[in-house]
Amino acid sequence: MASTIKRDSMESGSQRRSSRQNFETWSWLFMRLSGIVLFFLALVHFFIMHIMHDVTTTTVAFVAARWSNPLWRVFDWLLLALGLLHGTNGLRYIMDDYVRSPIKRMIVKATVYGVSGVLFFIGTLTIVTFK
Amino acid sequence: MSPSSTMYKGKTGQWAFVLHRITGFLVFMFILLHIVDVSTLNSPHIYNSIHKLYGNVFLRLFEVGLLFALLYHALNGLRVVMIDFFPRAIKNEKGVFMFMLSLAVVMTLIGAVFILKPFVTGKV
Numbered sequence: 001m002a003s004t005i006k007r008d009s010m011e012s013g014s015q016r017r018s019s020r021q022n023f024e025t026w027s028w029l030f031m032r033l034s035g036i037v038l039f040f041l042a043l044v045h046f047f048i049m050h051i052m053h054d055v056t057t058t059t060v061a062f063v064a065a066r067w068s069n070p071l072w073r074v075f076d077w078l079l080l081a082l083g084l085l086h087g088t089n090g091l092r093y094i095m096d097d098y099v100r101s102p103i104k105r106m107i108v109k110a111t112v113y114g115v116s117g118v119l120f121f122i123g124t125l126t127i128v129t130f131k
Numbered sequence: 132m133s134p135s136s137t138m139y140k141g142k143t144g145q146w147a148f149v150l151h152r153i154t155g156f157l158v159f160m161f162i163l164l165h166i167v168d169v170s171t172l173n174s175p176h177i178y179n180s181i182h183k184l185y186g187n188v189f190l191r192l193f194e195v196g197l198l199f200a201l202l203y204h205a206l207n208g209l210r211v212v213m214i215d216f217f218p219r220a221i222k223n224e225k226g227v228f229m230f231m232l233s234l235a236v237v238m239t240l241i242g243a244v245f246i247l248k249p250f251v252t253g254k255v
Contacts, residue, residue, distance in 0.1 A: 035211075035212060038205075055194065083162050087155070090156075094156065123169070126170045130172050130173060
C-alpha cells in the first residue's frame with residue numbers, strides 16, 4: 001500500500017497531495033500500533049474495574065487507594081490519551097465517509113476535535129490534581 | 132489502483148468492517164461520557180452518587196453491551212493488524228473472523244455473569 005501511495009504522488013507531482021498521503025500512511029500505522037497497546041490497556045482496565053470489582057464499589061475512596069500508586073495514574077493517563085487519539089482519528093474516517101458537504105464537514109470536524117481536546121484537558125487535570 | 136479495488140465488497144470482510152465501525156463509535160461515545168463522570172472525583176458526593184446510578188439494572192445491561200463492543204473491536208482489530216502486517220499468516224480470513232466474533236460473544240456472556248450477579252442476588 002505504501003509503495004502505491006508513493007508512486008501516485010510522484011506521478012501527480014503535487015506537493016500538497018503527497019504530504020496528505022504521507023499523513024494518511026502515518027495515520028494508518030498509528031491506528032495499528034495504538035490499537036495493539038489499547039488492546040491491553042482497555043481490556044485490563046475493564047477487567048479490574050468491572051469484573052474483579054463491582055461498579056458500585058469503585059467509589060472515591062477506591063480510586064484514592066488505587067491512585068496512591070503513581071503507576072496507575074500513568075496507566076490511566078495513557079489509556080485516556082491513546083483512547084482519545086485513536087477514537088478521534090477513527091471518527092475522522094467516519095466524518096470523511098459520511099459528511100460530504102465541505103462546509104458541514106468543517107463544522108462537524110471542528111466540533112469533534114474541540115470536544116476531544118477539551119475532554120483530554122479535563123481528564124488530564126483530573127488524573128494530575130486528584131488527592 | 133482504482134477506487135473499487137480498494138473498497139470492502141460483500142461477504143465477511145464487509146460485515147467485519149461495519150461492525151468494527153459501529154462498535155468503535157459506541158466505545159468512543161462512552162469514553163467521552165466516562166471522562167466527564169470521572170472528572171467529578173474532586174466532588175466525592177457527586178462522584179459516589181453517579182456510581183450508585185451505574186449499579187442500576189439498565190445501566191448494568193448497558194455495561195454488558197459496552198463489554199461486547201470493546202471485545203469485538205479489540206479482537207477484530209487484532210485480525211485487521213494480522214491481515215495488514217502478516218498477510219501470509221492468515222489463510223482463512225472468514226474462519227478467523229468467526230473465531231474472533233465467537234470469542235467476543237463467549238467472553239461477553241462470562242463477563243455478564245459477573246456484571247449482573249450483584250443485581251440477581253439482591254446485593255444492589
